Amino acid sequence: MKDVPIEEIVGLAVLAGEVMLRNGAETSRVEETMYHIARACGADKAECFVIPTGVFLTVSDSSGRSLTTMRRIRDRTINLDRIAKVNELSRGLAERRIDRAEALALLNRTAGERTGFSLLPSMLASGTVGGCFAVLQDGGAGETAAAFATAMAVRYIAHAVSRLHGVQFTFEFLGALAAAALGSLTHYFWPGLSRDVIVVGGIMPLVPGVAITNAIRDVIAGDLLSGLSRGLEAALTSVAVAMGVVIVLAVL
Incomplete structure (x- = not known):
């Protein structure tokens, strides 16, 4: 593993960080995973810096040569299954259960997987939450x-x-509009049903629970920039949901 080109080490570690960050992992976990992958592939030193919109990595080999790269992250979602797969891959590399080529193939496969579940199971899961x-x-x-x-x-x-x-x-804004409108219409046709209960149940799938949790974890871990960024994103999501509900309730 010591003779792996530094460019390949950086490419593998940055791809792992990109997959994790795109799918909702907290900053400290992304940095730790990138560091362990780089070290497992033969890097002498590795320094990682992660924010919600990008990953930065500097790797040095035993000869003193270093390489720095970054990857811009524009789209983010929540997919804990992908995060778990990258974590398992990192442990496999560290324990020498898989080699670098196999790890790269697994990462590319994970990154190219179809995002999330199909529409009907997602709708049923959201309905169950509501x-x-x-x-x-x-x-x-x-x-x-x-x-x-x-x-x-x-x-x-x-x-x-x-x-x-x-x-x-x-979609948070439009979803809240729809939830408030459906709740109000249901209450209009069936006055015995509580509008508030229906609206609150309808908007629960829009609540940014994972974003809030990750923001708190980042702040506790000392990643203040990432924590504040995630917290602001969660706050704007909450504002969008609240605006959708308030507009409909003010009209109806």
């Missing part, structure tokens, strides 16, 4: 069913907007 939150708010069978249907509709809107490559926070 229905469960309706139950937690003491909603009856009617509110639970309406929240289930509303959350499914919100997930469909997210799917449609993502295919159009819209501006960030667009």
